[in-house]
Amino acid sequence: MIIDCHGHYTTSPRQHETWRAEQIAADNEGRAAPPRPAITDDEIRATIVNGQLKVQQERGTDLTIFSPRAAGMGHHLGDASTSEAWATACNELIHRVCTLFPRNFIGVCMLPQSARVSPRNCVAELERCVQQYGFVGCNLNPDPSGGFWQDPPLGDKYWYPLYEKMVELDVPAMIHVSQACNPAFHTTGSHYLNGDTAAFMQCLTSDLFKNFPTLKFIIPHGGGAVPYHWGRFRGIAQDMKLPPLTEHLLRNVFFDTCVYHLPGQELLAKVIPIENILFASEMIGAVRGIDPETGHHYDDTKRYIEQLPISAADKAKVYEGNARQVYRRLSAQIAKQFG
């Protein structure tokens, strides 16, 4: 089985995004948000059949771990109640996709975060999504301010209430920022990658995984700048008298394969232990074109993995085995959804 651990519902029905715009406009004007729009199963089916399902079939992948659109999380907009209503709507939609296409999508939730609001308020939504919807993880935004970085680093006790619930439910988080509202950053070009690198370094300089030995993070987009600078990170940790990164972080931190050219994938597989790499494409995401150098979509990452000089057993780990290890509830949920 080929499991893509990083997919967002970037093709969600138009009225869903329209309602979001209305919700934010209402919030800005001090009005109550309008009621949420009706979305039929057929409308959802159309967005998937012509979107992610089509791409799955074209590329020969089986199952996508699916979550709300990352740039759309917009935790910098509105306040805690705005985020709560939006997260509820987005997660419900993911649940409906997973119910309609149980053999193709398994859910991960977004969290109702807001800048400088304790992540304690995310616990109930996480629990609801895992318990009621069968979701297997969450996306955690390390910068709900959208590029101004106003929340404490991920090692801070500020985040512990959420981590306690994650550990209790045995679900990992993908560390994923949302849209940049700071003009210094381009959302998918620099903010995403910088969020990944910052998050890794926040973990490196903290006692987080001593305190939560079973907590697991996936750093997306191939780990930002981290594998390319693996020597730098090993050296910085060594200068700080920390244990080797394999011990200090790699029992808890994993990287996905959203790297959109072969040389990058080769580097990732060369420097990061194979057990720490999870197949992912973020299809219909940040980069949608066809690479003229290959004639294939930049984000068709399976083509790169196929070319890596690694064994079939290692490929199986990247495609399936590691995801089943990191998303501890995944195998049971697959059994349930596949019926």
Next chain:
Amino acid sequence: MIIDCHGHYTTSPRQHETWRAEQIAADNEGRAAPPRPAITDDEIRATIVNGQLKVQQERGTDLTIFSPRAAGMGHHLGDASTSEAWATACNELIHRVCTLFPRNFIGVCMLPQSARVSPRNCVAELERCVQQYGFVGCNLNPDPSGGFWQDPPLGDKYWYPLYEKMVELDVPAMIHVSQACNPAFHTTGSHYLNGDTAAFMQCLTSDLFKNFPTLKFIIPHGGGAVPYHWGRFRGIAQDMKLPPLTEHLLRNVFFDTCVYHLPGQELLAKVIPIENILFASEMIGAVRGIDPETGHHYDDTKRYIEQLPISAADKAKVYEGNARQVYRRLSAQIAKQFG
């Protein structure tokens, strides 16, 4: 000749750094800064002979393009007058090093930047350093706020007065942030790399090099996350209907080789045209230890370059030729300093 284009005076005499602390303390208390300390030539010689010169000789490099300590620039501290006095002191010290060791060091200046203060106020110091000191470039901080990213992106007209002077003087800038005062970032672990990636993307999304076709930027630390994600950046540019990156940016943007392991260097040389890569180590900098996997210093980047599968002619470009092209005043300054 082997030219290291990225070295900072991280070993500067103690009284220089002590004065900086006093200057900031005085500023915080509304007092005038004390007079600058006396530093003898012998004191400077000692810091270099036992520091950068020793490392040059041990590693077999010839010439370092040398600038004030990057983390020490501290543009987020004090105000414009504080930055002006500090930049003057730091640049003067670099000039003294270059005068004492004319065959080993050629200067690059820091700029008296402050967050949200027009870089127009950096023009005089740049001109002074180039004209009076024979410096061949400057370090430009894209985030003088120290991790809160409050200034406009590098493509904004805000920066044009500085670019106009750079073009007039025919000197490039290394885009280099300083210390992070935002707890979300580790200065050398994430802020530096994120600054590199953000700067590259700011260039990508702007008309900067259409307006300044001879302006040149060096993105240090191997270009942050950029070469590892070269497919992503090519794809994003393509989705934006921009020309190929080789045309759009690579006549103006160059990467250094401050990447502290062989796989990273291999990737850099594989994806970035050889003409755009400048040898650098940032020795006695961010990573000071010895890599147990190689038995050599992480930042002894010459050892990695030696192992690359590139021709001797290409190595000569990386070591010397490209630096002479990008730092347009370098060859004349070498002739002058070498006597």
